[in-house]
Amino acid sequence: APPSPARPAASAAMMAHGVPNAVFTLRTGISQGKMVYIGKGGAIDGQVHPTLTAHKGDIVQITLINGEGAEHDLTVPDMHVVSQRVNGPGASSTLTFTAGNIGSFPYFCTIPGHRQAGMQSLIQVVPATPKEADKGVSIVRDPADMPPPVGERGPMTVRYDLEAIERVGRLADDTTYDFWTFNGKIPGPMLRVHVGDSVELHLKNAENSVMMHSIDLHAVSGPGGGAVLTQVGPGETKSFIFKALHPGLFVYHCATPMVSAHISNGMYGMILVEPVGGLPPVDNEFYVMQGELFTAEPNGHTGLQEFSFDKPMDERPEYFTFNGAVGPLTTEHPLHARAGDHVRIYFGVGGPNFTSSFHVIGTLFDRVYANGSLESPSLAGVQTISVPPGGSAIVDLTVPVPGKYIIVGHALTRMEKGLVGALIVDGK
Amino acid sequence: APPSPARPAASAAMMAHGVPNAVFTLRTGISQGKMVYIGKGGAIDGQVHPTLTAHKGDIVQITLINGEGAEHDLTVPDMHVVSQRVNGPGASSTLTFTAGNIGSFPYFCTIPGHRQAGMQSLIQVVPATPKEADKGVSIVRDPADMPPPVGERGPMTVRYDLEAIERVGRLADDTTYDFWTFNGKIPGPMLRVHVGDSVELHLKNAENSVMMHSIDLHAVSGPGGGAVLTQVGPGETKSFIFKALHPGLFVYHCATPMVSAHISNGMYGMILVEPVGGLPPVDNEFYVMQGELFTAEPNGHTGLQEFSFDKPMDERPEYFTFNGAVGPLTTEHPLHARAGDHVRIYFGVGGPNFTSSFHVIGTLFDRVYANGSLESPSLAGVQTISVPPGGSAIVDLTVPVPGKYIIVGHALTRMEKGLVGALIVDGK
Amino acid sequence: APPSPARPAASAAMMAHGVPNAVFTLRTGISQGKMVYIGKGGAIDGQVHPTLTAHKGDIVQITLINGEGAEHDLTVPDMHVVSQRVNGPGASSTLTFTAGNIGSFPYFCTIPGHRQAGMQSLIQVVPATPKEADKGVSIVRDPADMPPPVGERGPMTVRYDLEAIERVGRLADDTTYDFWTFNGKIPGPMLRVHVGDSVELHLKNAENSVMMHSIDLHAVSGPGGGAVLTQVGPGETKSFIFKALHPGLFVYHCATPMVSAHISNGMYGMILVEPVGGLPPVDNEFYVMQGELFTAEPNGHTGLQEFSFDKPMDERPEYFTFNGAVGPLTTEHPLHARAGDHVRIYFGVGGPNFTSSFHVIGTLFDRVYANGSLESPSLAGVQTISVPPGGSAIVDLTVPVPGKYIIVGHALTRMEKGLVGALIVDGK
Ligand SMILES: [Cu+2]
Ligand SMILES: [Cu+2]
Ligand SMILES: [Cu+2]
């Protein structure tokens, strides 16, 4: 849930079809009787003469918007760039450069007298090492990483601490991507509470983040589902409390514009609100979410992949993923059960866009809580269940025969783009 | 429901990848012993020597098909065009020109003796002013524009008068489109009856229309859902009566081929057939429909946008809309409620193609009548509901906390293409 | 259900963006102390010095992979091709040629001494006549081709014999395609059993097939849904037995990688597992499935169409089909009923990818068994039902008024690509 449907500066820049990865907008104005640059959107929103932080190697884009009418421009002499002059309210100019060296570099207005009057600040280029160290790190959440059932008890206040972490991780063999995550893995941690519980949710944005982030939980009743209260810049923490009124399996996701980009990059997870009496017990519980990645280069290219700005608009993902990467549920983290086990999968779709036709080859779902709802009639004897983006389903199945059961979206060309997992059933 | 699955002339021309907007097909034949041109498809279907009407500025396309075998052609000397000769049954030729000036211009066959024998008629170019006057007019139906509940009563005959109106309206700031509508707004009016009622439906096609139109209601049992009985040319009116046998929320739409183009251009709405005893009362009722627009130029271009003939085939809309335009439910007509209100949204998808993952950020649906069905088990505690094109859902929600609740399809890249609304909740 | 999620050689070749239609991978290795070529994937998997069979006119592609490290290559002198040398484990080279003439042609390694040591075998080019004779043959299964209800009885063992048949058939007027089918028609035969029955399923792959095939039934509990046990090369037959544990309408399909290509090409059908007590009797039962075809040339081109390797990845079908071809349910095999009849349609989606918004214009579904499930609450009064790929629905409707009822997916642009049928209702 974005705080407002207006498209922010970062998103507008994204639409310009370039691929800057450190994007800022500055508006000129008057503050306390002086001419100033004011940050607009993102982590610098509303700041007077903000320090602009980028990582070494970033393509930096600064859009200057004339806010009060007098003529201005913006230069970063160390980067050999100067904007056009903007004259009259609403006039704007954009400049782009690469942050090649670490250090602090002044930016200011070249109109005679303006810099002296205060129109200046710094661009700070920090090392990219935290991300480079991450190269090849797994961002895949183990599907077995499920908290235990809550069990029957009276309502409590449950505290969760989440952290928005941007990190380069492994998308496929020899292919990495600059993921945005909750707690470093995709999906974010499964939160698990009892209906009636109060949830105290703390969201930190890591110090070395470049973007703002936030959280919208579909279990929340209130504006933005929490996102209005949790827009956090790098290093910031915010929190709020909500009451889990409805039992069910609910998606959460970052809701900082452009929301679909934050979701695509990996910022989604789920919260399970257990009903009174709990769910019927099973032998194995798993946590699986479907995602889409939009890379500038086609599926299969190696190296660090850049986000594509066109492909999301065209709804053309290059990768479909279970738990964040290409096929990790077949290799790194297959699901494991024993013959005869009752298995439950908590399945959700981050998306951002594609409905999943969730299916486990060689099994039928004995029970399906469609729409992730625990207040609706459940289904039985279901082969394939449709799950929309921002939606979920709880599926129960039994696996009498040992062997390998392939987990797919039955839109089967997506298997070729990474959407495949395995449930391995050993003899008892 | 098209009267027949055969692709009509207009549609065949559309497939030719040009962008004519006044499209005619003439077949040669023999009528009462004379060689004639006969209109084929559209408003001129079956007419001998039809007058072809276009608006000033239209790109006119005429396809000549040899129907009886003798050699013919077609010329419009004032437009400096002449077709190839068509010789033998089935031979055809197409010519295209721009209707630059208002007036009446002869067309005829140049084969010696044919014009004299009667093979001639007129192209009438009329002012485009009625449409130009419309430029920028809102075509957005206020989501609060809901008729009141029918209440409990015996079966009645209810009369509705609908009019197919083509008008240039506002798609986005500084962007207009030549919409086709029922009663001038998108969606068409909500019809509201009681199960068992007889509905007498009159469909007029406005005098200044260029296309034929019709209506197919999903509440009708009978060929074409009404579309077979209501194909109306410009200025015509037709009517029929049907009995509302099933309670539910049903889509209606124009079903004149190419049906998907008529739907995309705005010709859809809904009829609510209330069940015995009515629906549970709520504080606020709203009416929202999702649509897709296919413009030749990309999303964001200003000025009058042309329909694209390729993009519908590729299922690549440039715009997604609630109630016809880009984001009008956030600006022009947000939904309004007060804290604690029970809110009901009658939601449908015109499409033509995309399933909606309907979601209101910051709320859960307390009750969902999925598929628009009032004879099926309802759902509760639902975060996101899938609604197919030509389908609907009734969703009930409560909004305890004041603030702004963003209405989306959870395929969230579509938000960037216009699919966003707001429910504004004031304190009580 | 593929036996393994690993992408096989044939599929890797497909990704190379060429259009070979006889694709082989050979790995070098040591077998019984000798240097050998070993087949990898497809019908030759694991064979030492396999004979490679192609049809006259095929574009043959052979990928050579170095398996053991010594230097090798591969030549087919009669085709004037020789691969690059592959040196060191994992090195590979691909050659492509056209099988222009019928006959047996040696292939071997040119490294001195290797051919003599045994590194040689044959490419056999067989006549394409069996397929040419098929040109224009109908591959459309009559929707009335439904076995009768099973009726109430104790559990039995029911035997079905299916045959994978590749044949050139009619896709549209003057347009043909090399379909892959079960039993020569699309969809494959409706299997119909009683819950609790044991099904003995024999799958033969026709002698003149080029590909391996298999069967995965969504009614099966066990790895691959049967596909692990039924991978059959040309001329082979395999069988297995399973118990139909759940009532419902279940999709079956070929699950030989690349699975989505086998499905797209026509290898899908359904099995109806009747519940205890059977389904309520109706007057007419029909069998309809939706498919997608990916042709290299756009919709509407005539002649024999080639499979496109890019379009499935982009989810851009050129054709949408009911029962395998363009509009056959309006022309060749419309559905027939009489006024007042109760009609049931067993509807499924082969896909591979698109969810159907199934709708019959001019009717409402009185009853829908959504998800093909007979153990879940059924729905009533439904206008349009979402059916995912690899999913199904049973819909009941009544047609009181004579006339023509058009069958569509309500994503109506697909009608222009072939997705249309008709239910013709005669007076009683
Ligand atoms: Cu974020
Ligand atoms: Cu399957
Ligand atoms: Cu119309």
Ligand SMILES: [Cu+2]
């Ligand atoms: Cu949300």
Ligand SMILES: [Cu+2]
């Ligand atoms: Cu096959």
Ligand SMILES: [Cu+2]
């Ligand atoms: Cu309809």
Ligand code: NA
């Ligand atoms: Na970044």
Ligand code: NA
């Ligand atoms: Na899928």
Ligand code: NA
């Ligand atoms: Na027009």
Ligand code: NA
């Ligand atoms: Na959506």
Ligand code: NA
């Ligand atoms: Na294959």
Ligand code: NA
């Ligand atoms: Na459809």
Ligand SMILES: [Zn+2]
């Ligand atoms: Zn950076």
Ligand SMILES: [Zn+2]
């Ligand atoms: Zn490349």
Ligand SMILES: [Zn+2]
């Ligand atoms: Zn959401």
Ligand SMILES: [Zn+2]
């Ligand atoms: Zn016009």
Ligand SMILES: [Zn+2]
């Ligand atoms: Zn442009």
Ligand SMILES: [Zn+2]
């Ligand atoms: Zn319709």
Ligand SMILES: [Zn+2]
């Ligand atoms: Zn072949």
